[in-house]
Amino acid sequence: MIRLHHCAETRSMRTLWQLNEIGCEFEIQRYDFGKALRSDEFKAINPVSRVPALEIDGEVLIETGAIAEILCEKFPEAGLGRPIGDPERNMFLQLIHFAETISQHCAILTQQHVMLYEDHMRSPILTQLEPKRLAKTIGFIEERMAGDFLLSDFSAADICVGQAIYMAQRFVRLDPFPRVASWMARMTERPAFRASLPLEGEPRLYNQSFFEPIPSEGA
Numbered sequence: 001m002i003r004l005h006h007c008a009e010t011r012s013m014r015t016l017w018q019l020n021e022i023g024c025e026f027e028i029q030r031y032d033f034g035k036a037l038r039s040d041e042f043k044a045i046n047p048v049s050r051v052p053a054l055e056i057d058g059e060v061l062i063e064t065g066a067i068a069e070i071l072c073e074k075f076p077e078a079g080l081g082r083p084i085g086d087p088e089r090n091m092f093l094q095l096i097h098f099a100e101t102i103s104q105h106c107a108i109l110t111q112q113h114v115m116l117y118e119d120h121m122r123s124p125i126l127t128q129l130e131p132k133r134l135a136k137t138i139g140f141i142e143e144r145m146a147g148d149f150l151l152s153d154f155s156a157a158d159i160c161v162g163q164a165i166y167m168a169q170r171f172v173r174l175d176p177f178p179r180v181a182s183w184m185a186r187m188t189e190r191p192a193f194r195a196s197l198p199l200e201g202e203p204r205l206y207n208q209s210f211f212e213p214i215p216s217e218g219a
Helices: 012-022 064-074 089-115 124-144 156-168 178-188
Strands: 002-006 027-030 053-056 059-061
Touching: 002 012, 012 064, 012 156, 053 064, 059 064, 064 089, 064 156, 089 124, 089 156, 124 156, 124 178, 156 178
Parallel strands: 002 027
Antiparallel strands: 002 053, 053 059
């Protein structure tokens, strides 16, 4: 039995996308981002109150990079991984975990723009600085992209980084990154990606498509 605990537009979308690409049978438990994750019922599954939580083979996995690697190993026939000895394995692993480098900046900006409800709580400095840091991470992907995918063909690296940049587009526009923009257009056309998007009426994390930096006082 595989069961994914998921909130729309969060990092658990990576796992949902990968499961859809694999095509295996799984269950999905959807949550609103907020109090439901702090309930005693969910804490019994994941004590740190975060998604994803993936129940698989009698265990609960909670780190997206580890989940991606484990799913690649469990379903090698899907061709999403790079096994030991593959010449692309080192870059494959780096890219899977580089998705978290991208996402840490998204998380700071999400907190500033979404989780802090009062304007006086928000930091103009962070909302101006973090998009620049986020853009640097996208620039890293732009510089190394040479083909249609991050590696020689589609892999879990495309899933992890693709979902991170899907979130990043709330805060950074892709106009300066034409290769990334073209790649993202291809990723978002994949049926498994589309099946991972929020359902109609499902609670979303973001209430708008783009968040501008907060102006400093006197600006």
